[in-house]
Amino acid sequence: MWMVAEAYTRMRRHKYVNVKSMIDSKCLYDANRCAANVMVGKTIRLVSVVMAVSLLQGCFGAPSIDDTMDEYTARLSRVLDKPLTQEAFSQEALPDSTLATSNIALPSHTYPTLAELGNNVTPLNINIREFYAIQDCELGRIVAERNTALGKTQLPSQRLQYEHRLLNVLANCEARLQAADNPIASTVAAWRKQKQAQYQSVWANVVQTSTEMKLGLSMAGAPLQASENKDAKATVNALNFINGLAETLKQKNVVNTNVEASANNNGELEQQLQIIASSRLPAKLWQTQAVLNNRLALLNQVLAPALNNVKCENGIDSDKATILRNVFYLYFIEEIQPIASTLNSYHYQLQPLWKQWAENAALSAPFKAHIRTHAIDNFVQYSATMKAHVSLWQDFLGRCNLSPTAP
Secondary structure (H helix, E strand, C coil): CHHHHHHHHHHHCCCEEEHHHHHHCCCCCCHHHHHHHCCCCCEEECCCHHHHHHHHHHHHCCCCHHHHHHHHHHHHHHHHCCCCCHHHCCCCCCCHHHHHHHCCCCHHHCCCCHHHHCCCCCCCCCCHHHHHHCCCCCHHHHHHHHCCHHHHCCCHHHHHHHHHHHHHHHHHHHHHHHHCCCCHHHHHHHHHHHHHHHHHHHHHHHHHHCHHHHHHHHCCCCCCCCCCCCCHHHHHHHHHHHHHCCCCCCECCECCHHHHHHHHCHHHHHHHHHHHHHHCHHHHHHHHHHHHHHHHHHHHHHHHHHHHCCCCHHHCCCHHHHHHHHHHHHHHHHHHHHHHHHHHHHHHHHHHHHHHHHHCCCCCHHHHHHHHHHHHHHHHHHHHHHHHHHHHHHHHHHHCCCCCCCC
């Protein structure tokens, strides 16, 4: 805090500053706040809070996208001397129906209930005679394991690992029984086909009902940052790892060895799920795009006419126009766009995965609707809203012969 106090003391020594000289000397630390308090030619008091806030942010981390949007909107509002928040407008000025069509839901509000997601997987029906007939195979031990108390309460990830082992043991047992001309071989072959047909449903239960996946796909936790997002890159790999486990035996005695090794490594699958739960990257992306879309969609509607009223006669910029450009640069270009760029980068890295899941027959319709809503539909809407906001500023800066450069 001594740094904040020192900054405040130094700034008090230079209590007043002229707006024009401040712009010319590029000492405009907080141009939009200045515009709210003075008109051209008047003197103002330089606000030391700006430096204090900057120093504190360095200590406590970057603000959330909501905080940044609050600042961006507030600064524009002060410069334009016009309210730019939803609460400030009457129903006539901004109908509820307009907001309803432009707003998109947060991922935590759309994730289906557990009852809508789980796939029922029918267990093998093995009678006593058949059970004793397979005791020479490892199959007997694997089947008995499933009937224990722990076996009956397996987590989705544990069940997937069990099913992998079971499929491989069934294939090996079937081959041994056939070589011995044992008639039970045909029964084991039928079991293998049954479990192979069910495997996608078991995998889908990991994706849809695991606690770690629910956290990753619906509960954002910490906000997305332009950089330093914990485990973000690792999450992309983790999601693709889990997607790869959807592959299994394609025909008798033919095993995808990479998938088999991954599924049978209990620690590996659990570790990948923990990475997803820690990062919660998809939920962060979807929450950030919802916040940006909803805030900018409202701002676009009220900012467009306000900017049109700013005079730039014959293409000559005014001090007010310059200050607005500075606000746009300092908040949108410097703070909001880097976060949007990070969002877009991870979205395109994950896009092939989302398309696969949106079309996967083993995943439930409510789950696929959740994926399509946020990873496809809402991203398109968010992108259009961002583009509209940039176009709005391009028109204004072009009319005032200004470029979106640093003040």
